Amino acid sequence: DIQLTQSPSTLSASVGDRVTITCRASHSISSWLAWYQQKPGKAPQLLIYKASNLKSGVPSRFSASGSGTAFTLTISSLQPEDFATYYCYQYNSYFYTFGPGTRLEIK
Amino acid sequence: QVQLQESGPGLVKPSETLSLTCTVSGGSINNFYWTWIRQPRGKGLEYIGYIFYSGTTNYNPSLKSRVTISLDTPKNQFSLKLKSVTAADTAVYYCARQIIVPATVSSPGWMDSWGQGIQVTVSS
Numbered sequence: 277d278i279q280l281t282q283s284p285s286t287l288s289a290s291v292g293d294r295v296t297i298t299c300r301a302s303h304s305i306s307s308w309l310a311w312y313q314q315k316p317g318k319a320p321q322l323l324i325y326k327a328s329n330l331k332s333g334v335p336s337r338f339s340a341s342g343s344g345t346a347f348t349l350t351i352s353s354l355q356p357e358d359f360a361t362y363y364c365y366q367y368n369s370y371f372y373t374f375g376p377g378t379r380l381e382i383k
Numbered sequence: 384q385v386q387l388q389e390s391g392p393g394l395v396k397p398s399e400t401l402s403l404t405c406t407v408s409g410g411s412i413n414n415f416y417w418t419w420i421r422q423p424r425g426k427g428l429e430y431i432g433y434i435f436y437s438g439t440t441n442y443n444p445s446l447k448s449r450v451t452i453s454l455d456t457p458k459n460q461f462s463l464k465l466k467s468v469t470a471a472d473t474a475v476y477y478c479a480r481q482i483i484v485p486a487t488v489s490s491p492g493w494m495d496s497w498g499q500g501i502q503v504t505v506s507s
Contacts (some may be wrong), residue, residue: 288398367484370491371443
């Protein structure tokens with residue numbers, strides 16, 4: 277099984293800040309990684325697929341990169357609606373797994 | 384735009400079977416994977432399993448002995464059955480559409496559409 281870890285587990289930041297979340301895989305997953313945003317009481321929403329591809333309609337302040345075992349999600353200038361929990365997800369090999377999540381909170 | 388909606392009992396007794404249905408509207412069942420994911424309150428996301436539109440299934444090894452996912456194509460629905468439930472199965476259950484990775488031989492990819500989720504509590 278491929279394990280995903282995320283750091284930090286919690287991130288405190290202010291509106292306008294630039295923040296980066298890291299996701300690491302226990303084995304190489306090539307670029308088969310997606311990023312999701314989840315707000316309380318809501319289903320996760322897709323932000324990024326295939327490591328760095330922005331889903332249509334997602335603001336361009338979101339970007340992502342990486343391949344192999346190390347991946348990052350960056351928000352260039354935090355907006356109030358970005359405070360949420362972020363999950364990485366690997367679909368390289370079954371069974372598919374999510375990272376434990378990074379909670380982005382207002383400082 | 385495709386929409387997914389979970390339905391089923393919100394309360395299940397221990398040792399019984401949890402049964403949920405996901406109704407897909409605004410799109411076809413064909414050419415996608417259909418997936419169940421769950422999330423205990425305050426915790427992370429757990430992938431339960433999928434069914435391909437052809438009927439092929441694959442389950443999380445930790446749940447495999449208790450899970451069945453089935454498809455009703457004429458009704459545009461797919462279902463989850465989880466037997467012998469315990470309190471540890473209490474969670475929000477999501478259904479989702481999982482795309483086929485482009486330029487692959489039908490490899491499952493990311494989930495691009497999700498239902499709103501349904502809270503299922505296991506309690507007597």
